[in-house]
Amino acid sequence: MNEESRVPTEPIRATAHTSLSIAASYLLVLTDLIIFVFSFVLAFALIHETFGPGDIHWFAGFNFNPPASTGQSFIWKGMPTPMWNDFYPYVTGILIPLPIIRFLVMSRLQLYRIRGEISLLEDAIETFRGVTIGSILLIVVAFSLGGGRGETQLLTSRRVFPVDWMICMAGCIGSRALFRTAQKGARRAGHNLAPVILVGRGKQAEMIHDEIRNNPVLGYRIVHVVDADGGDPDLEKHLATLPGLIAETGAQEVFFASSKITQKELFPVVMNSGWDVQFKAVPDLLGLRPKKVDITRLSNVPLLEIFVDPLRGANGAMKRVLDLTVALSALVLLAIPMLVIAIWIKIDSKGPAIFKQTRMGLDFRPFPFFKFRSMRTDVDHKRHEEFMKQVIQFGEGKVDEQTGKKIFKEADDPRITRIGKFI
Known part of the structure; x- marks a missing residue:
């Protein structure tokens, strides 16, 4: 490898990269701080008993000449006075520690890191962890300090926190998705x-x-x-x-x-x-993908653990929840068509509607596979077995007489049922 011919030296752009990374990191922090505060204020407004459709415009600004009966020097425009009176103690009790707590948690999880590879899924998972941990710590702080409120008002705050968590979660994940998408575009253009x-x-x-x-x-x-x-x-x-x-x-x-x-x-x-x-x-990973290798140790001796499942622990649990949610949703939507197909299979030929088979998955791990039966159960399989022996032994399929191309499955397999050709 020739260093002079392969790669040029560009010190000016290196300095530009540092400035751009710092600016991008500060922008991400500022966006999060706004979301942290806004999510709690919006959550309080949404669940407050006096909040109604006509009060949504209270974010517009201040009214510095409220009625004397309010006893306040200023209030939000359009905001009912009881709501401001209830919200005011939260300013010192919660709104001040709230952004600090969440920022420290997100920083600890390295969610303001600009360098390195971008993964929207990993970002979403880590953001979920950060917002959840921050919300739990916020609840502990709020109820320890009492927020300057009595027991009756604390009942109201209990309803605020779950709504605040959901709004903050959606805001942080959404803003990071937009930020990472823009970051990808900038990198393709030679920046960052x-x-x-x-x-x-x-x-x-x-x-x-x-x-x-x-x-x-x-x-x-x-x-x-x-x-x-x-x-x-x-x-x-x-x-x-x-x-x-x-x-x-x-x-x-x-x-x-x-x-x-x-x-x-x-x-x-x-x-x-x-x-x-x-x-x-x-390191030398023995030709394996990096995500399939993990570094462990035996006392002071480093070890490479190979064929590691990249989705372990919290990441694996999140992936499992996502899989089950999508699968159950699809099952509900497709329940009637699947029932019709199952009945059609039973009418078309003898045998079960569902066929179970053991297949080989990632890293050669076997798993049970379920599918609609598409073949007859009362047909001799010797012809198919001979065909597959030829494919496995010689790596050669049967030549299609019409196209001249090699095929690795029988086009005129007599085992396939009428509905099997359809599905």
Whole structure:
């Protein structure tokens, strides 16, 4: 890999990327803070006993000359005085700690991270966790402080929190979906790409280089390649140039696509490059997809756990809930057509309407598969078995006489029923 011909150095755009990332992060924080406060105010307004269709315009502004009977120096325009009186204690009791609590939780879950790969599903799951944890902490704080309210008024606040949680959830997930969509578009246009230096040679280095070059949505841009590997006689010389290259290009991350570079060789580079630079090593994953591998440890020995289910724990539970919701909804909508098909199958031929079969799924895991029966149960299967032996043994299908193309299933299979040809 030739570093001069493969990748140019672009220090000016690296600086522009840093400024753009900071601005985008601040914009996301500001949007969340507005949603945090607005969701609670709207939730209170929606469930308040005096809130009606004619009072929706109370968000329009202030009335600085209210009737003297209100005892207030100003009130919201159109907002009933009892509602303002009930809401006022929440300002100090809840509205002040509310954005702080939720912001700290969301920051802890790294939901304001601009770098790296974008996944709308993972964003939605992490946002669900963040808003839920923040709402629980908010309830604890509110009921500990009492919000300056008595027991009767606390009954009202209990109704506010679930509505606030739902509004905040919808707002945060929706705003992040819009933000991430805009971020993808910006990355495709060459913006919001973190500058990186790639160190290494061979298949791993080529793979990283091509992946970053072909997928700008990942959020990286290689500004320099150091064509070196462990065992090279000039390795220390190449690594010694890294601190200067980092300062020159404005690189924020360094990828080591080599497992042969030792800790002794890396330590001086890390110590002389500044603490704001991230160093990452590309491990050998045995040809497996990264999402199917997890890093564990045995005492102080790192281990790679292979064939890992990427949807575990909370993510797996969320995926299961989503699957069941979609499946049950589809089952309700398609119940009548499915019943008609089942009756038709029973009338057309003898045998059960539903056929059960064990099939091989992801990572060669067997699972039970249910489908409408499309074949007869009283027909000899030897012809089909001989055909499949030929396909499995030689990898060759039967040549279709009309099209001349190879087919891997029998077009005139006598086992298929009349409705089987339809479904």
